[in-house]
Amino acid sequence: MPSSVRAFAAPAARAPLGPTTIERRDPRPTxxxxxxxxxxxxxxxxxxxxxxxxxxxxxxxxxxxxVGRVRRVGQDxxxxxxxxxxxxxxxxxxxRACGPCTRGLEQYCEGHLALTYNGTEADGTPTFGGYSxxxxxxxxxxxxxxxxxxxxxxxxxxxxxxxTYSPLKHWRLSPGQRLGVVGLGGLGHMAVKLxxxxxxxxxxxxxxxxxxxxxxxxxxxxFRVSADAASMGAVAGTFDLVxxxxxxxxDVGALLGLLRVDGTLxxxxxxxxxxxxxxxxxxxxxxxxxxxxxxxxxxxxEMLDFCAAHGIGADVEVIPAQQVNEAYERMLRNDVRFRFxxxxxxxx
Numbered sequence: 001m002p003s004s005v006r007a008f009a010a011p012a013a014r015a016p017l018g019p020t021t022i023e024r025r026d027p028r029p030t031x032x033x034x035x036x037x038x039x040x041x042x043x044x045x046x047x048x049x050x051x052x053x054x055x056x057x058x059x060x061x062x063x064x065x066x067v068g069r070v071r072r073v074g075q076d077x078x079x080x081x082x083x084x085x086x087x088x089x090x091x092x093x094x095x096r097a098c099g100p101c102t103r104g105l106e107q108y109c110e111g112h113l114a115l116t117y118n119g120t121e122a123d124g125t126p127t128f129g130g131y132s133x134x135x136x137x138x139x140x141x142x143x144x145x146x147x148x149x150x151x152x153x154x155x156x157x158x159x160x161x162x163x164t165y166s167p168l169k170h171w172r173l174s175p176g177q178r179l180g181v182v183g184l185g186g187l188g189h190m191a192v193k194l195x196x197x198x199x200x201x202x203x204x205x206x207x208x209x210x211x212x213x214x215x216x217x218x219x220x221x222x223f224r225v226s227a228d229a230a231s232m233g234a235v236a237g238t239f240d241l242v243x244x245x246x247x248x249x250x251d252v253g254a255l256l257g258l259l260r261v262d263g264t265l266x267x268x269x270x271x272x273x274x275x276x277x278x279x280x281x282x283x284x285x286x287x288x289x290x291x292x293x294x295x296x297x298x299x300x301x302e303m304l305d306f307c308a309a310h311g312i313g314a315d316v317e318v319i320p321a322q323q324v325n326e327a328y329e330r331m332l333r334n335d336v337r338f339r340f341x342x343x344x345x346x347x348x
């Protein structure tokens with residue numbers, strides 16, 4: 001029998017989120033049921049709850065940075081047992097048969113990717129996210145949460161952590177290389193921590209001089225104000241890899257100018273408007289402009305294990321669900337250091 005759980009949902013586009021009740025299915029043979037303990041708030045939650053990225057399904061329960069404790073398991077589950085800590089990220093299923101899926105790149109599924117919320121399961125059932133008391137997911141799409149880190153700091157790793165870890169691994173960041181991180185928000189602060197732990201020399205680029213102290217505390221070796229042309233010019237052509245986390249319109253040409261020969265600028269932020277890319281910011285030094293999404297299940301598990309081994313968690317502000325609308329407004333003002341996380345006990 002499906003079970004009713006309390007949740008916080010957007011009833012319509014741009015409407016304030018409020019309390020509701022949703023149905024979760026009874027665990028199938030390969031399912032695990034998690035009691036959700038914490039759920040991070042991603043900037044994409046705001047965009048989707050306000051239908052700013054195209055089609056959206058309402059009522060919508062956002063949340064794809066989920067950490068909880070296994071409550072029940074299906075009869076065929078092998079990897080989890082009741083009482084285990086587990087997590088759920090940005091998707092809860094995929095087609096499992098396409099090229100990307102068979103290579104462990106489920107995030108790029110070419111069949112049907114079932115997003116954790118504002119999506120559908122293979123049978124067309126709408127998905128609801130982590131601003132809720134529980135979730136049921138196939139064990140193949142659940143992550144093992146290593147012990148030792150505060151769970152509220154683990155939750156954002158399921159999106160902000162893997163979004164920055166994946167390009168660092170794909171472009172083979174190695175000790176001694178120079179890494180630039182553009183923007184110091186939820187994504188940027190994770191890129192700094194991860195890059196420093198991988199042994200890179202990390203420089204943060206920000207429009208705000210006030211963020212220098214935080215950048216250095218998080219592990220950055222240097223800080224530069226991106227609006228200062230002289231400062232940017234002083235390090236032109238010196239970076240192996242630059243991770244761009246900015247979601248507002250900005251000068252990509254200036255960032256490409258930071259790269260060495262064969263260097264790569266990776267977009268992980270998602271500006272609303274197209275960015276201008278000057279041809280001669282790329283051609284003379286064989287530079288690459290690339291994009292990256294989240295990671296697959298295997299890589300996300302690798303990231304969680306890496307963070308546990310290095311004591312890395314997100315910097316968070318824990319709030320009750322009743323403060324979600326206020327948190328959304330504060331995110332728009334960049335008034336968060338560096339990720340909001342909902343304590344789902346507040347839903348009880």
